[in-house]
Amino acid sequence: MNFRGGGTRARRNATVVDITALVDVVFQLLIFFLLTSSYVSQQSRQAPQVPVELPESTLDAQEKPAEDFVVAIDEGGRIFIGADEPVSVEELAVRLAKAADENPSTVVLIRGDQTVPYGRVAQVMAMARLTGLKISAVLRNR
Numbered sequence: 001m002n003f004r005g006g007g008t009r010a011r012r013n014a015t016v017v018d019i020t021a022l023v024d025v026v027f028q029l030l031i032f033f034l035l036t037s038s039y040v041s042q043q044s045r046q047a048p049q050v051p052v053e054l055p056e057s058t059l060d061a062q063e064k065p066a067e068d069f070v071v072a073i074d075e076g077g078r079i080f081i082g083a084d085e086p087v088s089v090e091e092l093a094v095r096l097a098k099a100a101d102e103n104p105s106t107v108v109l110i111r112g113d114q115t116v117p118y119g120r121v122a123q124v125m126a127m128a129r130l131t132g133l134k135i136s137a138v139l140r141n142r
Helices: 008-013 020-046 089-102 118-131
Strands: 068-073 079-081 107-112 134-137
Touching: 068 089, 068 118, 079 089, 089 118, 107 118, 118 134
Parallel strands: 068 107, 107 134
Antiparallel strands: 068 079
């Protein structure tokens, strides 16, 4: 056994570890943390840090929740409101205006049969838009 350390054989067997990839990852992490810390500090500067006590109010500031106004159009082009009897176009306009006066956040749900001409559905949509109500179409689930 040779216990001498300094031979040429020991130098030949030494392995070299390539740390290039490790250095790249460390630099990328460093850049990531620098960028995110500067973003967080910018966000904190934009938000006001002044403590404010808000006054109390007796007024009800919340708006009425949105209600649904369901309009159905069958294959014959007849207009139904909810599950009632068929209504005329004029009656629909009156009821839409009444719903808009009661709650402006009412959403009009239009359920049209697939065989109804588009013009009939467009007519109902135009009436709802004239009253200022939001419109939503209901499609059949498949």
